[in-house]
Each structure stands twice: as C-alpha cells, then as structure tokens.
Amino acid sequence: MSKERARRRAERLATAARAQAEAAQRERERVQARRRRQARRAALRRMVNRLPGSGYSGYSRRTREQRVSMVMVIVAVGVLVLLLFNSWTVRIAVFGGTVLATPVIATAFFGRSSR
16 A cells, blocks of 8 residues: 555646646746747837838828828829729729829929938
C-alpha cells in the first residue's frame, strides 16, 4: 500500500511539475510577444515621425469649406457626365479623369495651404 501511495504521489508531483513548466513557458511566450509588439509599435512611431510632411497635428491641409467645394464640383461633374454622354466608357473615362485631376485643380485654385 505504501509503495502504491508513493507511486501515485510521484505521478501527481510529475504532473504538477509538467503543468507548472507549461504555464511558465506560456507566460514567457506571452511576455516575448508583448515585447515584440511594443518594439514594432515603437519602430512604426519612429518611422511615421520621420515621414515627409509629418507635422500632422490633427488638421487637414484644406479647410472644411474647401473640401466640401471640391466634393460638390466632383459630384456636379459626375451628374453632367451622366446627362451629356450615353457611352459608359466615356462616362467612366471623364469621371476618372476628374477624380485624378482633382488634386492638381485644388492646388491651382486654393494654393498650397499648409494650415
């Protein structure tokens, strides 16, 4: 009986030791993952701060009125294109050209605002 109890106790201790080792390994992996994540975030912050024009402080380059007027012009051009042209190819081409030309036109009309 004593040998059986000793064997069961040894099995319990071995199982507990394995569980404790697995828990410690999971904790080490979690800490390492957290450190890797923090290092990635820090590297990203350093990189973003060095991008050109990264003087971002929450303000857009354009005022709200300027942005609204640009959207209204794009919508007006879209409506005119839909009314004036029957071909979808022409409609898509003109509308795409309008969208691509918008930054150039905005800079020409509103100037290079740095707010």
